[in-house]
Amino acid sequence: MNLFEKIFNYRMMAQLEEHGALAVTAQERRWLLMMLEHPEAAAALSPDTLDKLRQCLGCSDERNDSLRSVIVEKAGSAVPSLYHPLLRTLRQMIVKKSGMQLRHTRKDGFLLPSQTGVPYKLEYSMVKREWYLLWYNRRTRSLMTTRLRSIHSVEEMPVSMEFFNQAAATLAQQLEKRMQHATIEIIPDYNKELSRILYAFSCFDKQVQYDELSDTYTIKLTFLGDETEYVLSKLRFLGLRVRVTDHPYMKFRMREAAQKSLARYGYSSALETAEHDNGVMAAEAE
Secondary structure (H helix, E strand, C coil): CCCCHHHHHHHHHHHHHHHCCCCCCCCHHHHHHHHHHHCCCCHCHHHHHHHHHHHHHHHCCCHHHHHHHHHCCCCCCCCCCCCCCCCHHHHHHHCCCCCEEEEEEECCCCCCEEEEEEEEEEEEECCCCCCEEEECCCCCCCEEEEEEHHEEEEECCCCCCHHHHHHHHHHHHHHHHHHEEEEEEEEEHHHHHHHHHHHCCCEEEEEEECCCCCCEEEEEEEHHHHHHHHHHHHHHHHHHHHHEEECHHHHHHHHEEEEEEHHHHHCHHHHHHHHHHHHHHHHCCC
């Protein structure tokens, strides 16, 4: 790409950003057409949003028949629906900064009495493959995490802006205490696979930095403590492409997995350090 092409592209992107426009590729239009044909589209999107999307795509000559013939899943395992009927209701409460009255069941199926609080955030657990509601319990003044499938009923309840801001600040502090942070370094030989590596961690909050001198990308991940095992599974999948630099427990677990693999193929001496560090690292993780 020469200098004039770079200047033209910069001006074009600046104009799009200034007018609030978004450049959409033909593949993205075909994907959107397929999404609108999904049976759950009518429940997941509001009627106004559906009409707008269909009007925008109505003038397009794109057809998704060829793409549909390519994207075919064979012998796939049964996966629960990603959409839950309460998602839109709770999301609207969060946007409007309103309170709620909630009834939900415990793990043993017992229906708890109605509780009041403030909805804070919706999260999807990649480990358990279900939606969770993070909310502020007005009685206990604490952070609660409830599965959407455990919610029996929820009703909107107006609250003052002062109370909502106070509850949100309290939840943010309590949630930060449950967060884990890890720095993952990409080995320079695999920089060309940056997109693939970032996709593996796409469901987590992250920051990417690049050191020009060492030609090294660094990913700073933020995740809940109970999602550590899922992050470890992604690290094992990426193998030699990445290296954990600052999380002692995750470094120990990765070393332990490598040593057990070596021992399976006859390198029993590799387990000496694992047995020595096992108690120390397990205590640190707790």
